[in-house]
Amino acid sequence: xxxxxxxxxxxxxxxxLLVSLAFAALSSALLPSFASAEAETNSDIERILESLSLEExxxxxxLIAIEGEPSEQQLAxxxxxxxxxxxxxxGVANIHPLQKLAVEQSPSGLPILFQEDxxxxxxxxxxxxxxxxxxxxxxxIRASAAVAAREAAAAGIHLTYAPMVDVTRxxxxxxxxxTSGEDPFLSAEIAKxxxxxxxxxxxxxxxxxxxxxxxxxxxxxxxxxxxYSIQDFSERELRELHLPPFQAAIDAGVSSVMGAYTAYxxxxxxxxxxxxxxxxxxxxxxxxxxxxxxxxxxNLIKAGVAADDKQAVQMAINSGFDIDxxxxxxxxxxxxLVREGTVSEALIDNAVRQVLRxxxxxxxxxxxxxxxxxxxxxxxxxxxxxxxSTKDIARKSMVLLKNNDNILPIKKDVKSIAxxxxxAKSKVDLLGWWAAQGEEKDVISIYDGLTKFYGNxxxxxxxxxxxxxxxxxxxxxxxxxAVEVAKKADLVILALxxxxxxxxxxxxxxxxxxxxxxxELAQRIAQVGKPVISVIxxxxxxxxxxxxxxxxxxxxxxMPGSTGGEALAELLSGEHNxxxxxxxxFPYHQxxxxxxxxxxxxxxxxxxxxxxNRYTATFRDVQSSPLYxxxxxxxxxxxEYSDISLSDTNMKRDGKITASVTVKNTGKQKGRExxxxxxxxxxxxxxxxxxxxxxxxxxxxxPGKKKRIDFDITEDMLSFIGADLKRTVETGDFIVYVGTSSxxxxxxxxxLVD
Numbered sequence: 180x181x182x183x184x185x186x187x188x189x190x191x192x193x194x195x196l197l198v199s200l201a202f203a204a205l206s207s208a209l210l211p212s213f214a215s216a217e218a219e220t221n222s223d224i225e226r227i228l229e230s231l232s233l234e235e236x237x238x239x240x241x242l243i244a245i246e247g248e249p250s251e252q253q254l255a256x257x258x259x260x261x262x263x264x265x266x267x268x269x270g271v272a273n274i275h276p277l278q279k280l281a282v283e284q285s286p287s288g289l290p291i292l293f294q295e296d297x298x299x300x301x302x303x304x305x306x307x308x309x310x311x312x313x314x315x316x317x318x319x320i321r322a323s324a325a326v327a328a329r330e331a332a333a334a335g336i337h338l339t340y341a342p343m344v345d346v347t348r349x350x351x352x353x354x355x356x357x358t359s360g361e362d363p364f365l366s367a368e369i370a371k372x373x374x375x376x377x378x379x380x381x382x383x384x385x386x387x388x389x390x391x392x393x394x395x396x397x398x399x400x401x402x403x404x405x406x407y408s409i410q411d412f413s414e415r416e417l418r419e420l421h422l423p424p425f426q427a428a429i430d431a432g433v434s435s436v437m438g439a440y441t442a443y444x445x446x447x448x449x450x451x452x453x454x455x456x457x458x459x460x461x462x463x464x465x466x467x468x469x470x471x472x473x474x475x476x477x478n479l480i481k482a483g484v485a486a487d488d489k490q491a492v493q494m495a496i497n498s499g500f501d502i503d504x505x506x507x508x509x510x511x512x513x514x515x516l517v518r519e520g521t522v523s524e525a526l527i528d529n530a531v532r533q534v535l536r537x538x539x540x541x542x543x544x545x546x547x548x549x550x551x552x553x554x555x556x557x558x559x560x561x562x563x564x565x566x567x568s569t570k571d572i573a574r575k576s577m578v579l580l581k582n583n584d585n586i587l588p589i590k591k592d593v594k595s596i597a598x599x600x601x602x603a604k605s606k607v608d609l610l611g612w613w614a615a616q617g618e619e620k621d622v623i624s625i626y627d628g629l630t631k632f633y634g635n636x637x638x639x640x641x642x643x644x645x646x647x648x649x650x651x652x653x654x655x656x657x658x659x660x661a662v663e664v665a666k667k668a669d670l671v672i673l674a675l676x677x678x679x680x681x682x683x684x685x686x687x688x689x690x691x692x693x694x695x696x697x698x699e700l701a702q703r704i705a706q707v708g709k710p711v712i713s714v715i716x717x718x719x720x721x722x723x724x725x726x727x728x729x730x731x732x733x734x735x736x737x738m739p740g741s742t743g744g745e746a747l748a749e750l751l752s753g754e755h756n757x758x759x760x761x762x763x764x765f766p767y768h769q770x771x772x773x774x775x776x777x778x779x780x781x782x783x784x785x786x787x788x789x790x791x792n793r794y795t796a797t798f799r800d801v802q803s804s805p806l807y808x809x810x811x812x813x814x815x816x817x818x819e820y821s822d823i824s825l826s827d828t829n830m831k832r833d834g835k836i837t838a839s840v841t842v843k844n845t846g847k848q849k850g851r852e853x854x855x856x857x858x859x860x861x862x863x864x865x866x867x868x869x870x871x872x873x874x875x876x877x878x879x880x881x882p883g884k885k886k887r888i889d890f891d892i893t894e895d896m897l898s899f900i901g902a903d904l905k906r907t908v909e910t911g912d913f914i915v916y917v918g919t920s921s922x923x924x925x926x927x928x929x930x931l932v933d
Contacts, residue, residue: 223544224535227289228528233514235287236527239263239534241510242294242470242502249277260285261510263534264292264338264502269616271553274335282547290547292538297339297388297615298357299323301330302560303741304610304617305569306576307682307718308343308369310737312359312762313812314575315853315875317372323572324376326565327615328388332381333559334616335550337541338389340437342373344424345394348773350763351404353686356612356718356738358399360762361775361809363420364872367427374431385549389537392428393437394472395448395459397421401441404687409442409482415865417443418900426463434537435468438500440475447482449475450494460499468533470502471495477506488512496522501530561621566742573739573746575851578759579813580723581733586710588753588815589670595638597668598626599661599704601647601697602676602716611718611738612683621741625674625714628744632752640664644704645696647678655696658703665707672751673701673713675726679738682718691722691769698725705729714747720765724806735759753815758851758877760812760920767806770798776809776921777868785869810855810872810920816846816882823917823927830931832908835893840917840925842878843885851879856890857916857924863909864902870916890917897931 228236238261245253246267256262257280268274274293281291299305305323314320324342331339343357346366359366370392377390397417402408425436436459439448448454449471459465476495477488485491492512495503503509516522535544542549559565579587589596602608606622623631630639644661665671675697680686692698693715702725705711713730715723718738727733734757736747749755766774778785784795785803797803821841830836842852854877857870873896878886892915894908901907910931918924 221532221536224532224539227287227535227544228531231287231531233517233524233527235260236531237261237509237513239289239531240502240513240527241507242266242504243507244505245277254280257281257291258284260287260289262291263289264294266294266504268293269295269334269336271335271551271556275548275551278547278551290538290543292337292534292541292543293335294338294340295331295336295615296341296613297327297331297336298341298343298613299611300327300569300617300740301334301336301615302617302621303330303565303569304614304622306573306737306739306743307356307611309356309358309360309718309762310576310739311572312365312369313578313735313737313759314572315365315760315762316572316575316877317368319572319575320369321372321376321380322568324373325380326568328377329381329386330560330565331388331615332386332550333552333556335556336388337543337550338391338435338537339377340391340393341377342370342390342392342428343394344370344392344428345397345399346420346424347399348775349399349401349404350691350720350766350772351688352399352401353404353406353612353682353688353718354398354684355763356682359424361764362762362777362872363423365762365875366424370424370428371431374428374433378432378434385542389434389541390428391435391437391470392425392433394439394441395425395436396439396454397443398439398441406685406687407440411445412443414444414904415900418904422458422463425459429463429465433467434540435470436465437470437472438475440472440478442482447475447479447484449500450479450484450498452498455498455500468501468537469499471500471504473504474506476503476508489516492516493521496526496530501533569740570742570746573742574750574755576737576739576759577747577750577757578735578761578811579732579757580735580765580807580811581727581730582813582815583731584710585815586731587712587751589751593637593669595640595668595670596629597640597642597664597671598629598674599642599644599665599671600674600700601643601645601695602714603641603643603672603674605678605716608676608679608716609739609741609743611679611740612686614679617741623742623744625672625744625747628746628748629672629751632745632748640668644673644700647695655699658696658700661700662703662707665704665709668709671704671707671709671711673704673711673730674716675701675713676716677718677721682738686718688719691720691766691772693721693726701726701729712751720763722766722769722806724767727806735761753848756815756848756850757812758814758853760810760853760855761807762809764805764809765807767804768801770801771805774805777871779866779868808920808922810853811922812853812920814846814850814852816844816848816850818850818852818880818919819843819845820918820925823915823925825915825927825929828929830892830929832894832910832931832933835891836929838890838892838915838917838927839887841885841887842880844880844882847882849879849881851877852919853877854888855918855920857921858892858896859914859916860897860899861912861914863899863911865899867899870914870921872921894931
C-alpha cells in the first residue's frame, strides 16, 4: 500500500523522487465532498503538525503574491517551506513547477494552496455580482459560481476570494459592483447560493473551489463611498445590515472568511478581537479559516493603532487571523514573538490546523497534483456549456427600466438601426472589474452581438458619438456625426455607460452622472425624432434621470461579461423576455444618496405630498422618491396581481400563516415574474423600517396563464434586533405586502398573538 502524505512526513522520507511518485499515483482519486469538513479525520493533520518546526508552521500561514516570473527570493522561500499559499499565479503550466518545488524540495513536502480573485467568472466572464443579483434567480447565480469553479479548478486554483457579501447603500463606492446590493435578506440568499455554487455544485470535488466570504465586517459602509475610508456605525447597524449575509455564508459551509480593510467601533478589523472572536467565531459559529486582506497587518501602523510591525502582528494573531496576505510580517515577526513568550505557540498551531484542513479538503494532502491537468484545463475553459450557462445569467441580469409605446422588442418592420455610443463596440468594458483571466478577444460586444443576431435582415450603422477620456469631457465633435447617422436610421440604440476601470476597487466617484458628454449626446440624438433605446453599461447605479427623459426605452445592462452582446441581442429582439429586478435603488438626483427602500420610520413623512409640505423628511428642491426603486423591473408582458389572502389573520408564536396571491400574465409574451414579499412591524420597542423584504418567488407564465403563489410567514420573519441588541419577537400588528417591486404592492394586515 502506498503511503499518504502524512505518513511520508512522519517517516521523514528525503528522496524527493519517491515522494513525487507516491503523489502522482493518487492524482486520479476522487475526494470527499467539500460540504462537510467535520467528516474529514484530523489525525493526519495532527501528525503533520507535530512534525513541523516553528518556522515551517509559520510558513504555512504565509500567503505571497507572484505576479509574472517568481523572483529568486520567492523561489527560495518555497524551497525552505516558508510559503503556504500563493495568489496571482494562474494556469497549470505556471502552477505545476511551483507546486513541484514545494512538494519535492521543501523540508515538509507540504503542497501550496493556490488562491485567486475569481469574482464573477474565471475565463468565461459572467456579469458582475451586482448584475447577477438583479436576476433574483438563485439557481442561475449558483450555476454561474459553479462555472467559475470548474474553470478555475481546471486551471489549478483551489480557493477564490468570493463571494463578497458586503451590503451597501452607497452607489458612489466603486466596489458596489461586487455586492448584491442594498438589502440584507437578498444579499444573504445570494451569499448562500454562491457559496454552494463554488463549493458543492460540480460532480467531482476537484471541480469545485473553496469559497471565502468577505469582508468581515461593514466594509460596505465606507465613508462617502471612498474606498478604505473608516466610518463608525452602531452595533445595531452591524447586526441588522452587515451580519446576515455572513451568517448565511457560514450556514452554507463557507470555508474561509476575509477581514475588512475598515474598522468597527474605531478598531480596524485586523486588530478587532471582539469582531473576530466574540462575534464571528462565538456568535455566528464560524469554525473555518480567517485571513487578512491585502497587507492589512501593516495597515494597522498606517491607521495609527500599532507602533511597529511587531505590535501589528501581535494584534492580528491575537484576533485570530490564520493567514497573512502578502505582507510577510507573520513570517518575519512571529518566530521571535513565540520564542519570547509574547505569542503562544498554541495560537500558531490552531492557525496551521486551519490551513492544513483546507489543503485536506481539496485533496492536496493526498494528491498535490490533482488539479494540474492541462488537457482538462484546455477542455473546460470557454466550453460551450460554460458559455450557455453564463449567457443565461447575463440575460436574466439585465433590467428593463422604461419601454414607452412598447418600442421593445424590436419590431419586424425595422429595416435600419444606428448603434451609437462609446460602449457600442467596446469589449473590455463589458468584462468589468476583477475579470480574472477573461480576455477582450473572447467578448461579444453590443455591436457584434446585434449584427450577428440579425445578419442581413437589418441594415446597421455605427458612430461612437463621444469618447470617454478618463475624467475629461471629450469627443464633442463626434456628436454631429452621430446625429447624421441617427437621421438615416429607423431606430437608434445608444450604448452608454462607463469604462471598466471606473468602478471596482478604488473606483469611487463623486458624480453619479454618466462620465463625459454622454448626457449631451442623448439629448442631441433624441432631438432627431427617432425612437431611442438606451443601453447602460455600468458597475453601479448612475443618475439616469436625463438619459431616461431622452430615451424611448431604457435597459440597464450592467457590465454583462463575455456573452453580453449576445445576451443583449436576444433580449432586444424579443427572443427572450427581460425579467431582471433592481437589487439597489437608482436615485433621481445624486443629492439623495444614500437612498434605499427600507428607511426606518420617523416622526415625519418621507413624502411632501401635493401641497409641498416643508415639514417632512424630504429635500425642498428635489422629489423624495427615487428614479427607479428597489425591486423594480419591467417586462415585455404584463402581470396582474390578485389581492392577498391570508390563511389566518392571527398568527401564534412558533406558528405560521400563509399569504397567497394569484399572478396572471395578461400580455402576449411568455415571461418570468419575481414576486416579492415585504413586511412592516407597525409598533415595536425600537424603530423599525417602513418595510423589509422577507421572501420572493419566481413564476414563469405563458400568455393568459395564472398561478397562485404561497408564502409561509414564520415567527423568524417577524423577529428583529431588540433594545438589548438581542434578536426578539414581539406580539402586535403587522402589514404584509406582495407585489412586483418595493413600491408597487398589495397589502393586508395580520397580528402575532400569544
